[in-house]
Amino acid sequence: MSLVLYQYWRSSASWRVRWALAHKGIAFDKVAVNLLKSEQRADEHRARNPIGHLPALEVAPGRYLAESVAIIEWLEETHPTPALYPADPWAKARVRQVCELVNAGIQPLQNLVVLDKVSSEAEGKKAWAHEFNLRGLKALEALLREIDAELGEGSFAVGSTLTAADLFVVPQVYSARRFGVDVAPFTRVLRAEASALATPHADGARPEKQPDAPAT
Ligand SMILES: N[C@@H](CCC(=O)N[C@@H](CS)C(=O)NCC(=O)O)C(=O)O
Structure with missing residues (x-):
C-alpha cells in the first residue's frame, strides 16, 4: 500500500510532513481530518x-506514526536522498534546533486545544497566538543569524539547501501572518521562506493546494 497522510489543509504540522514526502518523491494518499469539526478528537x-493531533502517517495497514519530527526523521532514514538533514553533525544539530524551536516553542501555544482554554472570544485567542508567534519569530530570527555567523550566510534556514528546518519555518511564518504578526522585520526568516518556497515541491504542499481547502 502507499503511505496515507491524515491531515488538514491548514495544519502547519501536516504541511511539514506532506512537503517532506513530496520533496523525497514518496507516493502517498491524503485523507482530510477536519480540525474545525473536532474530528481529530x-x-x-x-x-x-x-493525543488527537494531526498529522498521522499510516505506514502499513493499521500502523500509524505521528509527530512530524519523528515522521520526517523516519522518512530521512528510509529515503535518504534527497537529504533533508546535513551530514555534518553540528549543522544537523542546528537544523534540529530550528525544528524544535518551532515544534516545541511556538506551534503548541497556538493549538486549538490551547486557544479554547485561553479565551472564549476570537479576539482573545488571536491576541494570545499573536504574542507567542511574535516571541517565536524574534527567537527564530536571532537563531538563523547566529547559524549564519557559524556556517556562513545561507539563503535557506540553515545553509544553502532546503533542510527540515525550512519545512518547519515556512508553515510557522504562514501561521504568524494569520494571527496578524507583522513579519516584515524578520528579514533573515523571510529570506529562508522565499528560498524554500522556490524549491520544486513547495507549491503543491501549500495549504491552499490541499483537496480539503475551501474554494477561493
Ligand atoms: N508536535 C506535533 C504537533 C501536532 C499538532 O499540534 N497538530 C495540530 C494541528 S497543526 C492539531 O492537530 N491540533 C489539534 C487541536 O488543537 O485540537 C507534530 O509535530 O506533529
Whole structure:
C-alpha cells in the first residue's frame, strides 16, 4: 500500500510532513481530518494518534506514526536522498534546533486545544497566538543569524539547501501572518521562506493546494 497522510489543509504540522514526502518523491494518499469539526478528537482519529493531533502517517495497514519530527526523521532514514538533514553533525544539530524551536516553542501555544482554554472570544485567542508567534519569530530570527555567523550566510534556514528546518519555518511564518504578526522585520526568516518556497515541491504542499481547502 502507499503511505496515507491524515491531515488538514491548514495544519502547519501536516504541511511539514506532506512537503517532506513530496520533496523525497514518496507516493502517498491524503485523507482530510477536519480540525474545525473536532474530528481529530474522535476515537477513530485517536486510534491513529492518541493525543488527537494531526498529522498521522499510516505506514502499513493499521500502523500509524505521528509527530512530524519523528515522521520526517523516519522518512530521512528510509529515503535518504534527497537529504533533508546535513551530514555534518553540528549543522544537523542546528537544523534540529530550528525544528524544535518551532515544534516545541511556538506551534503548541497556538493549538486549538490551547486557544479554547485561553479565551472564549476570537479576539482573545488571536491576541494570545499573536504574542507567542511574535516571541517565536524574534527567537527564530536571532537563531538563523547566529547559524549564519557559524556556517556562513545561507539563503535557506540553515545553509544553502532546503533542510527540515525550512519545512518547519515556512508553515510557522504562514501561521504568524494569520494571527496578524507583522513579519516584515524578520528579514533573515523571510529570506529562508522565499528560498524554500522556490524549491520544486513547495507549491503543491501549500495549504491552499490541499483537496480539503475551501474554494477561493
Ligand atoms: N508536535 C506535533 C504537533 C501536532 C499538532 O499540534 N497538530 C495540530 C494541528 S497543526 C492539531 O492537530 N491540533 C489539534 C487541536 O488543537 O485540537 C507534530 O509535530 O506533529
